[in-house]
Amino acid sequence: MEYAAQQTMNALAFGAEYALLALGLAIVFSIMGLVNFAHGEVIAVGGYTMVAFAALITANPLIIIFGAVGACIIASLALERVAFRPVRYADATTGLLTAFGVSMILQNLFLLLVSPRPIAVTSLYFLDWPMEIFGIRVSSLQVFESVSTVVVIMALMMFLRRTKLGLAMRAASLDFEMVRLMGIKANRVFAMAFMISGLLAGLACIFIMARRGSVDPHLGFNPVLKAFVACVVGGFGSLPGAVLGGFLLGAVEVGMLVLLPQEYGGMKDAFVFGIIGLVLVWRPDGILSPAQEKGDKL
Amino acid sequence: MTLSRSQKRGLVGATLLAFVLIAVGIAASWFGSRYQLRFVYGVYVNLLVVLGLQVFMGNARMTNLSHSAFMGIGAYVAAICVTPVAMKSISLPDAPWGLDSFELHPIISAIIAVVITGVLAFLLGLLIVRMTATGATITSLAILVIVHSIFLFRTDIFKGNQAFFGIPQVFSLTSIVVLSVIVVIGARIFRESRWGIQLRATADDEIGAAAMGVNVFHVRLIAWVLSGVLLAVAGIAYAFYLGTISARPFYFNHVFLTLAMLILGGMRTVTGAVLGTFLISFGLEVVRWLETGPTLIGISLPEVLGLSGITLGAVIVLTMGFRPLGIMGDREIEDFILKK
Numbered sequence: 001m002e003y004a005a006q007q008t009m010n011a012l013a014f015g016a017e018y019a020l021l022a023l024g025l026a027i028v029f030s031i032m033g034l035v036n037f038a039h040g041e042v043i044a045v046g047g048y049t050m051v052a053f054a055a056l057i058t059a060n061p062l063i064i065i066f067g068a069v070g071a072c073i074i075a076s077l078a079l080e081r082v083a084f085r086p087v088r089y090a091d092a093t094t095g096l097l098t099a100f101g102v103s104m105i106l107q108n109l110f111l112l113l114v115s116p117r118p119i120a121v122t123s124l125y126f127l128d129w130p131m132e133i134f135g136i137r138v139s140s141l142q143v144f145e146s147v148s149t150v151v152v153i154m155a156l157m158m159f160l161r162r163t164k165l166g167l168a169m170r171a172a173s174l175d176f177e178m179v180r181l182m183g184i185k186a187n188r189v190f191a192m193a194f195m196i197s198g199l200l201a202g203l204a205c206i207f208i209m210a211r212r213g214s215v216d217p218h219l220g221f222n223p224v225l226k227a228f229v230a231c232v233v234g235g236f237g238s239l240p241g242a243v244l245g246g247f248l249l250g251a252v253e254v255g256m257l258v259l260l261p262q263e264y265g266g267m268k269d270a271f272v273f274g275i276i277g278l279v280l281v282w283r284p285d286g287i288l289s290p291a292q293e294k295g296d297k298l
Numbered sequence: 299m300t301l302s303r304s305q306k307r308g309l310v311g312a313t314l315l316a317f318v319l320i321a322v323g324i325a326a327s328w329f330g331s332r333y334q335l336r337f338v339y340g341v342y343v344n345l346l347v348v349l350g351l352q353v354f355m356g357n358a359r360m361t362n363l364s365h366s367a368f369m370g371i372g373a374y375v376a377a378i379c380v381t382p383v384a385m386k387s388i389s390l391p392d393a394p395w396g397l398d399s400f401e402l403h404p405i406i407s408a409i410i411a412v413v414i415t416g417v418l419a420f421l422l423g424l425l426i427v428r429m430t431a432t433g434a435t436i437t438s439l440a441i442l443v444i445v446h447s448i449f450l451f452r453t454d455i456f457k458g459n460q461a462f463f464g465i466p467q468v469f470s471l472t473s474i475v476v477l478s479v480i481v482v483i484g485a486r487i488f489r490e491s492r493w494g495i496q497l498r499a500t501a502d503d504e505i506g507a508a509a510m511g512v513n514v515f516h517v518r519l520i521a522w523v524l525s526g527v528l529l530a531v532a533g534i535a536y537a538f539y540l541g542t543i544s545a546r547p548f549y550f551n552h553v554f555l556t557l558a559m560l561i562l563g564g565m566r567t568v569t570g571a572v573l574g575t576f577l578i579s580f581g582l583e584v585v586r587w588l589e590t591g592p593t594l595i596g597i598s599l600p601e602v603l604g605l606s607g608i609t610l611g612a613v614i615v616l617t618m619g620f621r622p623l624g625i626m627g628d629r630e631i632e633d634f635i636l637k638k
Contacts, residue, residue: 035432086619092431093361094622097561101614104554108607116603225443228436236432266451270444277425280437284428 005136007254013142015250016149017204019243021227022234023156024200026242029231030173031193033092037099038079039227040220041106042198045075046205047215048114050121061123068209069202076198080190088190110217118214127210145207152203153243156196160239165192173237226253226272233279235286244288252276308490311632312483315572319345319482322576323475335471341579342474343536347556348563348571349478349485350528354521356565357494359501360431363553364422364438365529367445370548372415372530373537374449374456377465379407380538385464392454404468404538412530419526420519427518442553449545461542468538477535481528486568486630488524493517551607555582558610561617564624569631574624578613585609 021039028036049071053064083102087095128141160166168184169192180186201220208223209215227242230249234241249272256271264271279287301309319342326338351365378386379402386401402410422441426434449456456462488494497517499507508514537543555578563574589605617624 029432035435083615087622090618090622093359094618096361096432096435097557098615098618100554100557101611101618104611105608105615106611108604108611111604112602112608225439229440232429232433232436236430236436264451267447270447270451273440273444277437277440280429280433281425284425285430285433 002136006138007258009136009138009142009146010257011251011254012146012247013139013250014253015247016145017207017223017246018227018230018249019246020149020152020200020204021223022230022242022246023153023239024197024204025224025227025231026234026237026239027169027200028193028197030237030239031169031176032084032088032095032190033237034084034087034095035092035099035228035236036197037096037224038083038102038106039197039201040218040224041103041110042072042075042079042201043205043208043220043223044106044110044215044217046072046202047121047209047219048110048119050123050209051119051215054121054123059123061126064123065206068205069199072202072205073195073198076194076201077191080194085190107217114217116217118216120214121209122213124206124210125213127206141207141210148203152200156239165189169193229273229276231286233276233286235289238286238288241286241288245286248279249276302490305487305490307632307636308486308630309483310636311569311630312486314631314635315482315486315569316479318572319478320475323471327471337583339471339474339539341575342471342478343532343539344556344559344579345478345572345575346474346481346532346535347529347552348559348575349481349568350525350532351556351560352565352568352571353485353488353528354518354525355560356567356571357489357497357501357521358518359565360426360518361435362438362525363435363557364441364445365525365556366548366550366552367442368415368419368526368529369533369536369552370445370449370543370545371418372411372533373543373548374462374533375414375530376404376407376411376534377462377537377543378455379410380404380466380468381464382466394454404466408531408534408538411534412527415530415533416523416527419523423519423522423526427515427522442549446545446549449548456545458545461544463542465537465541465543467541469535470539474535474539477531481531482568482572485528485571488521489568493520497521554607554610558613561624562613564626564628566623566628567626567630569629570624570626573626577625578610582606582609 021043025036025039028034046068049068050064053067057067058064079102083098084095087098127144128139130137131140131143132138133143160170165184165188168179168182168189171182172179172184172189176186176189179189204223208219212219226249227246230245231237231242232245233248234243234245252275253268253272256268256275260268260271283289323338323342326335330338347365347369350369351362354360355362379400382401426437429437450458452458453460489498496507496512497520499510500512500514500517504514533548536547559574559578560571561574562578563572564570585606589602621627
């Protein structure tokens with residue numbers, strides 16, 4: 001019983017992390033059709049900011065956390081301004097390849113300017129202590145992760161449903177031209193999308209760093225790859241789909257960790273992707289893909 | 299069989315490209331040192347990869363990131379088949395299923411490698427071709443990761459990151475030049491063939507093409523499998539010359555490199571694939587030299603690790619920003635000499 005509950009908690013925590021990242025990818029994709037391969041590098045920026053803050057400014061973990069989230073938001077906005085604005089209205093392939101190139105440049109810049117080796121960050125270890133809920137021992141980090149993801153999803157829903165800019169963003173994912181004709185500034189909608197995406201990446205960054213305790217140039221790569229897969233399974237561009245895909249992926253991953261024998265550890269991701277691939281046999285466009293004609297949006 | 303006008307022009311263009319490839323090969327074998335010959339061989343292997351990539355990516359305009367994995371599968375299968383038994387007892391001491399108890403003629407090994415890769419490409423293609431462009435890209439990325447983790451995990455068959463050595467050297471520079479000429483002509487014939495034209499039509503307007511009677515999934519699958527086969531050929535050529543292979547060259551760095559080549563040249567045309575491969579291969583050699591921190595006109599430059607990666611990334615970003623269709627765009631080589 002306790003074992004099952006612990007594994008469920010594990011699955012929730014993994015899923016929460018993937019859902020945060022997948023949401024960040026989906027919100028940008030739904031508005032500008034950009035597959036943001038550079039999302040992982042935004043996380044790495046957050047990680048390196050933690051290093052810089054801890055080494056140069058303060059040991060206060062709260063300031064470090066806020067600094068990292070802020071850095072992620074700034075990095076995300078800067079990428080939109082510098083790299084993605086020229087390809088804003090280009091077709092999906094052009095945007096995708098641009099993001100791919102940006103990701104390469106940033107990874108190599110980290111390599112060149114910082115270090116190819118992992119750098120330890122110990123400031124966030126305090127987030128992780130064993131705690132007991134209803135007699136079941138779980139890690140506090142997992143609780144934080146699940147709870148804050150739920151809070152963020154709620155807040156995002158409120159924003160998208162109750163505010164004017166949120167409404168504009170939902171409308172922009174259907175017909176951007178019309179939104180602009182209604183007098184909404186395009187730059188503002190794009191900036192908002194990247195800001196939210198950066199914020200979500202920053203939150204994910206905190207949890208990833210708290211668990212790993214070190215940052216290297218490829219920090220964001222694996223989580224973001226999983227988040228991409230989550231997006232594809234959920235239906236690319238659909239926000240509920242991204243969340244669903246994230247939690248599904250988390251569940252499958254923990255299932256694999258439990259079921260696979262120890263010596264198959266290196267094959268975990270291969271099995272996870274394989275199982276998720278079977279979902280795509282059933283629904284090639286993802287589970288919650290919007291049922292629209294492909295010719296609709298030109 | 300009568301050829302259409304574009305098919306005749308295609309043959310002219312392919313012949314011109316073939317001349318270029320042969321000329322570069324001859325020049326290399328006349329002037330090149332041992333190291334340079336090896337480098338030029340590598341360029342031709344990458345050319346085969348980029349052409350294989352172009353067949354699917356350029357015509358269907360769906361980004362594929364799994365190409366290095368297919369190349370790796372081809373290389374490993376051919377290597378396991380062709381390596382002599384005596385050698386395998388050293389390089390693969392605990393191979394399962396009697397993999398170390400046979401050796402085959404290079405041609406038979408190559409055929410087996412092509413068939414196995416082709417069948418795998420077909421099975422994965424059934425999944426890929428039904429997706430949207432974005433979904434297909436991410437799925438191909440997942441395929442790359444899966445294949446790589448299998449290479450790393452089954453060290454008894456693939457040796458993982460260690461070298462699988464003892465593969466006999468079957469190919470020379472001449473053989474790969476001949477091979478690349480055949481592949482260039484094949485890729486161009488495919489582009490101008492009925493399937494190629496249908497596939498390009500689906501890329502321009504999927505609904506429209508389907509309404510005109512094009513079986514979208516069918517033509518995509520044909521291109522995907524053909525692409526997989528060409529990538530297997532590239533992998534075989536790689537294994538048959540270098541003598542050692544490991545899992546690392548069939549992963550992200552190689553994906554980045556070949557993708558940048560195709561994008562710079564222009565993925566829509568075969569000419570673009572060839573041009574991009576040569577430009578980046580030779581350009582990157584200069585960058586690699588700068589990376590080591592050489593002394594230039596009396597000034598010793600610092601060592602810059604990662605410069606080649608930054609250059610490749612910048613090439614992709616700048617090409618996409620200023621010339622999204624690549625240098626060649628929709629033009630093939632014969633458009634410069636033949637009248638419209």
